[in-house]
Amino acid sequence: MADVLVLGAGIVGVSIAIHLLKRGRTVVLVDRREAGEETSYGNAGLIQREGVAPYTFPQDLGEILRYGLNDRIDMHYHPLALPAVAPFLFRYWRASRPQSYALVKRHYEPLIRHCLTEHGALIDEAGAGALIDKKGWYRVFRTAEKRDAQFAEARTLAQEFGVGHAELDAAAMAEREPGLGAAIVGALHWTDPWSIRDPGALVKAYRDLFERLGGTVVRADAMGLERKGAGWSLPGGIDAAEAVVALGPWAGDLTSRLGYDLPLGVKRGYHMHYGQSGNRPLANWVQDAERGYMLAPMAMGVRLTTGAEFAQRDAPSTPVQLDRAEVAAREVLPGLGGRLEAAPWRGARPCTPDMMPVIGRAPRHAGLWFAFGHAHHGMTLGPVTGRLVAEMMTGESPLIDPAPYGAERLLG
DSSP, X not given: OEEEEXXXXXXXXXXXXXXXXHTTOOEEEEESSOTTOSTTTSSOOEEOTTOOSOOOOOOOHHHHXXXXXXXXXXXXXXXXXXXXXXXXXXXXXXXXXXXXXXXXXXXXXXXXXXXXXXXXXXXXXXXXXXXXXOSOEEEEESSHHHHHHHHHHHHHHHHHHOOOEEEEEHHHHHHHOTTSOTTOOEEEEEOSOEXXXXXXXXXXXXXXXXXXXXXXXXXXXXXXXXXXXXXXXXXXXXXXXXXXXXXXXXXXXXXXXXXXXOOOEEEXXXXXXXXXXSSOOOOSOEEETTTXXXXXXXXXXXXXXXXXXXXXXXXXXXXXXXXXXXXXXXXXXXXXXXXXXXXXXXXXXEEOTTSOOXXXXXXXXXXXXXXXXXXXXXXXXXXXXXXXXXXXXXXXOXXXXXXXXOGGGGOO
16 A cells, blocks of 8 residues: 555656655556656657747637648648537637736746756756756747747747847857758747757656655556545555546546546647758757747657647547658758658647646545646656645645646636
């Protein structure tokens, strides 16, 4: 009989497990796969200190109609899935309106503010520093109009939230990345973030730390969670007084079975790794602002990541965004080599319509806790969430006010 079952061994679950263990709890970490092999593996590998403003749903009708053509890199949708995802998208659109979004940013920023310090502590203790670069990342522009608008937004974020950035002209960017193509007219350098050479390996390093500290990892299906007396149980006699649901895009499967009608969605995404040719390899994380993909020079090659795909979570892959992004990426990085994998990777980002994660006590079950819905910032916010959940569960004064992230806000 453990104190806590943590369900899900992605970055969020592993971080929660470590922080609970450090506070004297006996913890069993449960996943059907190895740690960090699902959504936590396939991301762009950034700890985004600048990410105080979550991605919104477009508000301009003309922009929405352009997205409706379904021919972009940054967004794609399955037409047959629209009836099922429309309620989520409507709530997402409504939460993205200026007045609502200003409140979202105000609640979201405290989580982001602590992402580097909380990751840094675990990175040091796990001995994972070799996986980390601390050079920020670059958003490059093909047009002066987009560049100037983004520069203005960055200045606003710097003034409101203290986010570090630098504005580069084409020549300055060419000095830093001489292999980029001639289409670039400037770049925004987000100076604070850290990048991860292998996100899956970082999660495994945190898992190894958890085990060194005395934690137990079990391969099991978390969907079998059941109430047992005053506690919780999984098939095979895995019992605990409390349980934490940190199942990412699968959280809704379990919470709905337990009676919670949470309006959860997913944004699917794809990546592929490429080699590099020539003598000017990409050295930094670079996003093409106009097209909406990222190039990340990781340990396994240059990872090209796509934007969001709105579809049923388990629908067959349709990696058209990746094919479009590859064409655009070869314009920006002429030295991009061939594909290194037989098929694209596909994952699903767990999302809420108000763009904030669900963190806190389950409203209708004693001893049950939620930690999911981090969308594009799961890797960024894993350790912050881990500390916050552990503090709430052990009665400590929390690092930040957890009230805005409670599940109650999403329940009818």
